[in-house]
Amino acid sequence: xxxxxxxxxxxxxxxxxxxxxxxxxxxxxxxxxxxxxxxxxxxxxxxxxxxxxxxxxxxxxxxxxxxxxxxxxxxxxxxxxxxxxxxxxxxxxxxxxxxxxxxxxxxxxxxxxxxxxxxxxxxxxxxxxxxxxxxxxxxxxxxxxxxxxxxxxxxxxxxxxxxxxxxxxxxxxxxxxxxxxxxxxxxxxxxxxxxxxxxxxxxxxxxxxxxxxxxxxxxxxxxxxxxxxxxxxxxxxxxxxxxxxxxxxxxxxxxxxxxxxxxxxxxxxxxxxxxxxxxxxxxxxxxxxxxxxxxxxxxxxxxxxxxxxxxxxxxxxxxxxxxxxxxxxxxxxxxxxxxxxxxxxxxxxxxxxxxxxxxxxxxxxxxxxxxxxxxxxxxxxxxxxxxxxxxxxxxxxxxxxxxxxxxxxxxxxxxxxxxxxxxxxxxxxxxxxxxxxxxx
Amino acid sequence: xxxxxxxxxxxxxxxxxxxxxxxxxxxxxxxxxxxxxxxxxxxxxxxxxxxxxxxxxxxxxxxxxxxxxxxxxxxxxxxxxxxxxxxxxxxxxxxxxxxxxxxxxxxxxxxxxxxxxxxxxxxxxxxxxxxxxxxxxxxxxxxxxxxxxxxxxxxxxxxxxxxxxxxxxxxxxxxxxxxxxxxxxxxxxxxxxxxxxxxxxxxxxxxxxxxxxxxxxxxxxxxxxxxxxxxxxxxxxxxxxxxxxxxxxxxxxxxxxxxxxxxxxxxxxxxxxxxxxxxxxxxxxxxxxxxxxxxxxxxxxxx
Numbered sequence: 168x169x170x171x172x173x174x175x176x177x178x179x180x181x182x183x184x185x186x187x188x189x190x191x192x193x194x195x196x197x198x199x200x201x202x203x204x205x206x207x208x209x210x211x212x213x214x215x216x217x218x219x220x221x222x223x224x225x226x227x228x229x230x231x232x233x234x235x236x237x238x239x240x241x242x243x244x245x246x247x248x249x250x251x252x253x254x255x256x257x258x259x260x261x262x263x264x265x266x267x268x269x270x271x272x273x274x275x276x277x278x279x280x281x282x283x284x285x286x287x288x289x290x291x292x293x294x295x296x297x298x299x300x301x302x303x304x305x306x307x308x309x310x311x312x313x314x315x316x317x318x319x320x321x322x323x324x325x326x327x328x329x330x331x332x333x334x335x336x337x338x339x340x341x342x343x344x345x346x347x348x349x350x351x352x353x354x355x356x357x358x359x360x361x362x363x364x365x366x367x368x369x370x371x372x373x374x375x376x377x378x379x380x381x382x383x384x385x386x387x388x389x390x391x392x393x394x395x396x397x398x399x400x401x402x403x404x405x406x407x408x409x410x411x412x413x414x415x416x417x418x419x420x421x422x423x424x425x426x427x428x429x430x431x432x433x434x435x436x437x438x439x440x441x442x443x444x445x446x447x448x449x450x451x452x453x454x455x456x457x458x459x460x461x462x463x464x465x466x467x468x469x470x471x472x473x474x475x476x477x478x479x480x481x482x483x484x485x486x487x488x489x490x491x492x493x494x495x496x497x498x499x500x501x502x503x504x505x506x507x508x509x510x511x512x513x514x515x516x517x518x519x520x521x522x523x524x525x526x527x528x529x530x531x532x533x534x535x536x537x538x539x540x541x542x543x544x545x546x547x548x549x550x551x552x553x554x555x556x557x558x559x560x561x562x563x564x565x566x567x568x569x570x571x572x573x574x575x576x577x578x579x580x581x582x583x584x585x586x587x588x589x590x591x592x593x594x595x596x597x598x599x600x601x602x603x604x605x606x607x
Numbered sequence: 608x609x610x611x612x613x614x615x616x617x618x619x620x621x622x623x624x625x626x627x628x629x630x631x632x633x634x635x636x637x638x639x640x641x642x643x644x645x646x647x648x649x650x651x652x653x654x655x656x657x658x659x660x661x662x663x664x665x666x667x668x669x670x671x672x673x674x675x676x677x678x679x680x681x682x683x684x685x686x687x688x689x690x691x692x693x694x695x696x697x698x699x700x701x702x703x704x705x706x707x708x709x710x711x712x713x714x715x716x717x718x719x720x721x722x723x724x725x726x727x728x729x730x731x732x733x734x735x736x737x738x739x740x741x742x743x744x745x746x747x748x749x750x751x752x753x754x755x756x757x758x759x760x761x762x763x764x765x766x767x768x769x770x771x772x773x774x775x776x777x778x779x780x781x782x783x784x785x786x787x788x789x790x791x792x793x794x795x796x797x798x799x800x801x802x803x804x805x806x807x808x809x810x811x812x813x814x815x816x817x818x819x820x821x822x823x824x825x826x827x828x829x830x831x832x833x834x835x836x837x838x839x840x841x842x843x844x845x846x847x848x849x850x851x852x853x854x855x856x857x858x859x860x861x862x863x864x865x866x867x868x869x870x871x872x873x874x875x876x877x878x879x880x881x882x883x884x885x886x887x888x889x890x891x892x893x894x895x896x897x898x899x900x901x902x903x904x905x906x907x908x909x910x
Contacts, residue, residue: 173708181696382692386753389659389686390709392678589661591690602623 170391171399178374178403183410192411196418200425218263218289220297221252226271229304238293257286264289266297272305274312279305350527353551356476357523360547364483364516367408368491372509374400375495375588384588393585398577401488408484476550478566483546486573487512493580496587497595511597519547530555540565542572579604610672612637612761612792613658618667620653620816627653628664629816635794635809637672637760640787642807642824643796644896646904650816651796652689655763658794659686671761682710685759689766689796691750695739699730702738703753710757717756724752728778744775751779755786762786765796780806800897812900819903828893831902834866839888840879849878863892 182188219240222233233241242262244252252265264285272279281301310320375397378384387396494508522544526535530552539549539557545565553562586603587595595603613635620628628650635641645651656662658669660676671680694702700721707717725731728748733741738749747770755762764783768776783793783806795807803810804824812820820827839861844850853875856863864875872889879886894902 170709173705177694177697177705181694185696378694381695382688382690383694384692385661385688385690386686386692386706387709388661389684389688390681390706589656 171395171402174391174396174399175403175406178400179406179410182370182404182407188407188411192414193418196415199419204425218293219261221247221262221265222268223247223249223252223265224268226268228268228272228308229301230307233300233304236296239296253284256284272308274309348554350530350551350554353530353554354524354527356553357520357527357547357551360480360483360550361516361520363408363412363480364487364546365513367404367484368488368512369509370404370407371401371488372491372495374404375492375584376498379496379498379588379591382591388588393588394581397489397492397581397584401485401492404488405484472553475553475562475566479546479550479569482566482569482573486542486546486569486576487516489573489577489580493583493587493600496584497600515543516547519544523548523551527551530557536561540568542569545569610637611635612672613794614668614670614673615654615658616668616670618654618657618664618669620650620657620662620664622653627816628657630667631813631816631818632667633811633818633821635792637792638787638790639809640783640793640795640807642803642810643794643813644798644800644803644810644900645813645819646798649798649813651798651813652765653816654813655686655688655765655794655796659684659763682757683759684761684763685754685757686763687750687754687765687767689769693738693746693749693753695737697738698735699725699738699741699749700734702749703756706753707756710759712757720756720758721752724756728752743770744772747771747775748778751782755782759791761792761794763794763796766798767795768797768799768802800895800900804896810896812903814904820899824896827896827899831894831899832891833894834868834871835892835894836864836866836872837888837890837892838862838864838875838886841885841887842883844884845882847878849874 217238217240219242221242221244222229232243235241249265249267252262256262256265264283267282267284269282279301283297310317378387384396391399490512491509494512497508519538522534522538526532526538526548529535535548535552538544539552539561541548542565546569549557549562549565582604583600587600611634615634616632618628618631619626631650631654643651643654653662657664658671658676660678660681669676671683674680694705697705700718703721703724704714704717707720708714712720722731722734725734728751730745730748730752733745738746741749751767754764762783767779767783771779783795787793795803797803807824809823810821810827811818822830835855841860844857844862850864853864853866853871854862855865866872866875876886876889
């Protein structure tokens with residue numbers, strides 16, 4: 168036991184006590200932050216400062232004066248000739264563009280086009296702003312022409328919501344919204360699980376290969392059991408992973424804070440009520456939804472979920488990293504050859520990720536049921552399903568299956584590892600590896 | 608000779624279709640430098656791996672001071688494998704201390720011992736350097752230190768001089784002698800016979816998993832001698848049917864004689880004295896281990 172502890176320490180310290188580790192750990196969040204900042208900057212760039220637009224509205228379709236905004240000033244010069252105006256714009260005097268509404272609007276048409284004169288094109292956001300206000304005014308114009316009232320119009324909207332009323336005693340049946348949220352959280356966890364297995368499993372494999380290629384392994388094996396060496400490695404790398412994830416967990420809020428500060432300074436996230444209205448979203452409704460979401464989040468039994476997810480993390484990591492260790496031990500002196508042997512391990516991980524994406528939207532499908540029991544998939548699939556509250560017995564059965572397989576895989580890998588690390592030269596074939604399992 | 612350090616009894620080891628060690632039995636006396644010889648593929652490494660409990664024999668037993676070898680005996684052994692290496696990214700001191708601690712030495716003691724050894728091998732300046740920054744010769748010294756740091760009563764050195772320059776060879780050889788003086792048993796495995804002759808007292812020569820020769824170097828030589836003598840003289844040897852029969856080679860007033868038995872020495876001397884030829888030197892020529900080895904192994908393979 169003391170030996171395993173020493174090996175864990177060495178594996179851990181030899182990775183964490185390097186500049187490379189910390190650079191990698193912090194460069195990743197830092198680059199995300201830079202990306203955020205950069206995006207924020209790009210999005211906040213509203214192009215040139217304000218423009219001056221002359222509105223010529225011959226039939227008074229638009230009604231009262233258009234209100235000036237931050238980026239567009241509207242002008243209504245009296246009695247000007249359109250050609251004169253055009254001339255002025257061409258010389259870049261006073262005005263930047265003319266909005267020319269000559270004909271009357273056909274009320275039964277749903278498409279309208281107006282002439283817009285300018286000597287250069289303007290930024291997209293100004294165009295959008297202009298279109299939006301025009302569309303609103305034309306709508307009002309039509310309402311007036313039809314002799315309708317705003318109230319009647321609102322009454323025409325027929326939003327439909329389905330309220331699921333679950334019959335039965337299930338107390339923790341979660342609302343629709345919560346399960347949608349659960350699915351997104353589940354997918355995130357599935358992705359995280361996938362990344363962790365790949366990154367740290369590979370780290371274990373490289374570490375095994377390094378020992379073998381360095382020829383240090385024979386010295387080690389004359390001191391500790393191969394199993395101890397392998398386990399020490401797997402656990403040591405696990406500690407590296409925990410350290411790295413903690414470091415990220417601690418830095419990401421900062422990154423997020425800086426990122427969102429940059430973004431909010433650009434007003435991008437400010438919700439314009441009128442814009443929402445245009446999209447048919449009621450502001451009150453939205454506030455209600457947000458409150459509901461928060462309520463649902465607090466209703467989730469986080470301790471239960473986090474505990475179960477942790478169990479899957481541990482089981483999945485041990486299962487796959489021991490397989491990676493076995494592969495590492497079978498690789499020859501040419502490290503590149505290792506990639507080929509990792510394919511059989513990589514395939515189930517990738518399949519599991521795709522299944523978990525599918526399962527997130529259909530957590531009770533038959534695919535979800537069996538794939539969350541299959542031990543090679545369950546560490547990635549079950550956490551995705553977890554937020555739709557699968558029956559407890561399913562979770563427990565899947566965990567038992569996972570851990571039984573993990574023990575089997577660790578045992579199997581240890582047997583391959585024990586033979587593999589002492590064989591130098593070329594990489595072993597799968598047939599040979601299979602034989603090693605039965606060596607005494 | 609006293610006690611037995613390692614006792615190997617009827618050991619067999621198979622690998623798939625190779626019978627690597629066949630019913631092998633021999634003892635290694637405590638406090639001796641013991642040579643384990645044999646060509647490549649003879650089964651030396653297989654045997655060593657069983658002694659160090661890396662692998663287990665299929666049948667038979669190996670004991671170290673009366674205890675069956677296994678996890679418990681591993682820390683009694685310092686093993687320098689032929690295929691040896693170091694963790695390249697570790698600092699020299701850290702590496703040595705790590706290995707020592709795995710062998711059960713407390714951290715403080717290991718650190719102190721590491722310092723002493725580094726000083727002894729004039730590596731003090733490299734103590735805080737990474738292993739990969741060291742020259743190959745320095746790395747080999749670090750490997751040797753890592754093998755002996757925990758002061759094991761049994762040392763197993765597999766081709767310890769391979770790749771060493773003459774200066775380091777000397778350094779390591781002196782260290783081996785010094786350790787022997789302190790009562791350490793040393794198993795010295797090699798396929799290079801000339802190294803064994805100068806270092807080892809007892810040897811076992813194996814080939815194809817079996818013992819071909821065993822005993823003290825001196826005994827083996829005596830057993831394998833073929834009554835060959837070299838004689839340095841002055842003047843010229845007259846043509847003689849008696850001598851012509853014995854002479855194998857003659858040049859620069861020195862001749863090599865192959866006699867039927869030791870009684871013939873008298874006859875040779877008498878003949879030369881009767882011819883007034885001064886004898887400057889006369890000595891028995893013992894076969895080198897290499898010659899014995901080639902002869903034995905040649906025999907074995909022709910069987």
